[in-house]
Amino acid sequence: MNNLVTIKKITILGGYTKDGMEEPIRKMDITTGEILVLVGPTGSGKSMLLSDIELLASADTPSKRTVLINDTMYEGCRSEIIAQLSQTMNFVMDTTVGDFLILHASSRNIDSDAIVNDVIALANTLAGEPINPHDFITTLSGGQSRALMIADIALISDSPIVLVDEIENAGIDKLQALQVLSDKGKIVIVASHDPVIMLMAKRRVVMRNGGMNKVLSTNQKETELLHELISFDKNMFSLRESLRTSGTIEIA
Amino acid sequence: MKFITIAGPPSCGKTAVLIHTIKRLLEDDTKVAVGKIDCLETDDGERYKDLGIPVIVGLSGDLCPDHYYVSNLEEILTWAKKNQAEMTILETAGLCHRCAPAIVGCLSVVVIDNLSGIDTPRKIGPVLTTADVVVITKGDIVSQAEREVFRQKIRLVNPEAEILEFNGLTGKGSVRLRKILLESPEVHTLVDETLRSSMPACICSYCTGETRIGNSYQLGNVLKIVS
Ligand SMILES: Nc1nc2c(ncn2[C@@H]2O[C@H](COP(=O)(O)OP(=O)(O)O)[C@@H](O)[C@H]2O)c(=O)[nH]1
Ligand SMILES: Nc1ncnc2c1ncn2[C@@H]1O[C@H](COP(=O)(O)OP(=O)(O)O)[C@@H](O)[C@H]1O
Ligand SMILES: [Mg+2]
Ligand SMILES: [Mg+2]
Numbered sequence: 001m002n003n004l005v006t007i008k009k010i011t012i013l014g015g016y017t018k019d020g021m022e023e024p025i026r027k028m029d030i031t032t033g034e035i036l037v038l039v040g041p042t043g044s045g046k047s048m049l050l051s052d053i054e055l056l057a058s059a060d061t062p063s064k065r066t067v068l069i070n071d072t073m074y075e076g077c078r079s080e081i082i083a084q085l086s087q088t089m090n091f092v093m094d095t096t097v098g099d100f101l102i103l104h105a106s107s108r109n110i111d112s113d114a115i116v117n118d119v120i121a122l123a124n125t126l127a128g129e130p131i132n133p134h135d136f137i138t139t140l141s142g143g144q145s146r147a148l149m150i151a152d153i154a155l156i157s158d159s160p161i162v163l164v165d166e167i168e169n170a171g172i173d174k175l176q177a178l179q180v181l182s183d184k185g186k187i188v189i190v191a192s193h194d195p196v197i198m199l200m201a202k203r204r205v206v207m208r209n210g211g212m213n214k215v216l217s218t219n220q221k222e223t224e225l226l227h228e229l230i231s232f233d234k235n236m237f238s239l240r241e242s243l244r245t246s247g248t249i250e251i252a
Numbered sequence: 253m254k255f256i257t258i259a260g261p262p263s264c265g266k267t268a269v270l271i272h273t274i275k276r277l278l279e280d281d282t283k284v285a286v287g288k289i290d291c292l293e294t295d296d297g298e299r300y301k302d303l304g305i306p307v308i309v310g311l312s313g314d315l316c317p318d319h320y321y322v323s324n325l326e327e328i329l330t331w332a333k334k335n336q337a338e339m340t341i342l343e344t345a346g347l348c349h350r351c352a353p354a355i356v357g358c359l360s361v362v363v364i365d366n367l368s369g370i371d372t373p374r375k376i377g378p379v380l381t382t383a384d385v386v387v388i389t390k391g392d393i394v395s396q397a398e399r400e401v402f403r404q405k406i407r408l409v410n411p412e413a414e415i416l417e418f419n420g421l422t423g424k425g426s427v428r429l430r431k432i433l434l435e436s437p438e439v440h441t442l443v444d445e446t447l448r449s450s451m452p453a454c455i456c457s458y459c460t461g462e463t464r465i466g467n468s469y470q471l472g473n474v475l476k477i478v479s
Contacts, residue, residue: 051424060427079403079417083396092367092394093401103370104397107404145395152397 007081007160008032008070010053010187014212015064018045023063023211030189032160035182037198038191040207046191048210050163053189054082063210083157086165091137091145098133104156115155122180123151126172128241143171154180161187168194173237175200175230196233199226254339254436255329257354259379260346260363261372265389267296268420269363269429270341274303276423276430277339285337287328289321290345306335314461317345319451321353325442339433349376354383354448359436361429363418365390366402373405378449380406385432386413389420 014026030036038046045063052065056074059066068074069081093100101119105112116133124130127147131140140148146167153162162181168174174197182188190197198204199222206214218226243249260266270286277284285306288296297309308331312320321344332340344353354360362383364372367390373380380386386406391399403415414432418425439445456472 051422055424055427079399085396086392088393089395090393091398093370093398095370100397104401107401149395149397152395157396157400 005070005076005081007187010161011068011071012049012053012212013066013068015052015059015061015066017209017211019209021211023213025205025212025215028205028212028215030187032185032187033182034203035178035188035190035201037201037204038189038207039193039198039204040213044207045210046207047165049205049207049212050084050165050189050191053161054078054084054163081159082161082163083153083159084163084165085146085149085153085167087167087169089149091140091148093137095137096133097131097135097137097140097148100137101133101152101156104152108156108158110156119148119151119155122155123147126150126177126180128171128244141171147172147177150177150180154183158184159186162189164188164190164192166191166193168192168197175233196226196229199223199229253329253333253337253439254433255332255355255358255439255442256339256341256361256433256436257344257358258341258361258363259344259353259383260387261349261365261368261376262346264346264363264365264368265387265418265420266343266346266363267299269387269389269418269426270343271299271303272418272420272423272426273429273433274300274305274341276426277433278303278305280430282434283336283338285332285335285340287332287340287342289317289324289342291317291347296343306332306337308332312345316351316454317347318351318353321345322447322451325355329439329442341433349379350452351379353451354378355442356446356448357437358439358442358445359384359433360448361385361387363387363389364406366394366399370398370401370405373402373409381410382448383410383413385429386410386415387418387425387429388415389418391417392419392421 009029009031012028014023017023038049040046048063052061052063053067056067056078057065058073098116101116102112105115120131120133127143129144131144131148192198199218203215203217205212258266274284286300287308288294289310291312297307300307310324360383362379366388406415416425416428453473456474457470462469
């Protein structure tokens with residue numbers, strides 16, 4: 001609602017790999033509502049591709065890719081349409097969760113009273129220990145910080161494009177997190193090493209040597225496997241929560 | 253000749269931003285020369301020399317580095333011309349925020365980092381309010397929300413400037429900054445140009461080397477906290 005243009009799709013026009021060869025994928029459309037996952041070993045160029053999208057590159061980055069919005073070069077302010085989240089990001093401001101959210105909401109001209117509670121409630125569905133409006137943001141745990149950032153991006157930033165770089169180890173409910181982010185018809189692009197996240201998306205781009213090497217659609221077998229992985233993952237999550245909150249495991 | 257000043261607090265990323273951007277300028281064979289003004293010591297000269305470009309370093313010693321900087325602008329321009337530069341970029345010491353040695357008719361860039369605190373944009377005065385371009389660094393280590401709030405605080409004190417996010421580690425943003433630098437105005441001389449804001453009035457006994465504390469040693473332009 002605070003976005004000036006309606007983003008319908010992003011198009012990535014292929015550039016070059018690290019060796020200067022044309023990357024195999026020459027054109028890639030990502031439409032509203034899609035979650036796209038970038039996979040590939042460390043150093044294969046996932047972060048670089050996210051950075052190209054963030055910059056809305058026009059053959060002016062090392063990869064020489066071009067990124068279009070709704071089939072044209074985007075002329076507006078890209079920080080208004082793109083939100084980012086990565087493992088290296090932390091809160092640094094010396095303020096409480098409540099005051100911080102009010103500050104952020106008012107910077108976006110959003111009525112802050114209602115939204116503060118909504119953001120905290122949403123964040124608390126993602127992380128183990130509940131977040132309080134009176135907590136200082138810099139004292140939140142890694143998982144709590146990540147959860148609050150995700151809820152804040154979803155509800156206050158509300159950017160139509162969200163770029164996520166490897167957040168799976170943050171101790172949050174990652175499936176729920178992706179659901180929250182992709183809600184409301186956003187485009188979410190996630191670099192990940194986590195099989196659950198890879199298979200949850202309908203499509204994944206396989207990166208190799210700095211280039212987009214293949215685009216794979218999640219097949220029937222993988223979707224079946226996903227259900228197993230998810231319940232496996234849920235068991236892991238509840239086991240972790242249980243052990244963390246002084247639960248014990250007994251012989252049946 | 254293009255003459256560009258780049259200012260901002262210590263360690264905000266001025267040199268990192270410039271090194272990435274100069275690399276981009278060198279790709280197009282733009283002839284760049286860099287001046288660095290500091291107070292007591294700087295390694296920045298070496299970092300710029302590694303790019304293979306002409307570098308001049310001025311240390312102000314006992315003088316205020318910003319006064320020293322203004323007093324040497326014409327000399328630096330002459331030096332750059334002798335080195336066949338097409339663009340001179342001058343990195344300031346960035347020690348206090350009161351002075352803004354931005355020059356009317358020359359592009360003025362200020363660098364400010366996301367870690368410097370939410371009130372910094374309001375506090376730093378002319379260096380930010382008179383800038384043409386505000387480069388924000390270190391967005392890679394703070395949250396999306398903080399980046400948005402910080403940017404808005406800058407917008408409030410300088411509604412006109414182009415605001416540019418830059419990653420000093422990866423050089424993200426350098427292509428845009430190169431374009432801005434290449435479009436900056438040409439100058440032939442700096443003589444008779446003016447500063448965009450005045451420097452603070454000073455000249456008290458401490459300016460001339462006094463070290464003792466006490467009213468009887470304080471001569472000249474002295475302001476008291478309680479009158
Ligand atoms: N994480 C991060 N570090 C940065 C960024 N820009 C600069 N730095 C680091 O900040 C420190 C100070 O940078 P420098 O360019 O020397 O600052 P200057 O004193 O303003 O010239 C260096 O260690 C840089 O690597 C950035 O965008 N992100
Ligand atoms: N297409 C490309 N052309 C040139 N350099 C690239 C390209 N893709 C990636 N790189 C460089 O390779 C390195 C590793 O890439 P990165 O995106 O960080 O990988 P990942 O996130 O998959 O670990 C980085 O220094 C990046 O700048
Ligand atoms: Mg990476
Ligand atoms: Mg420096």
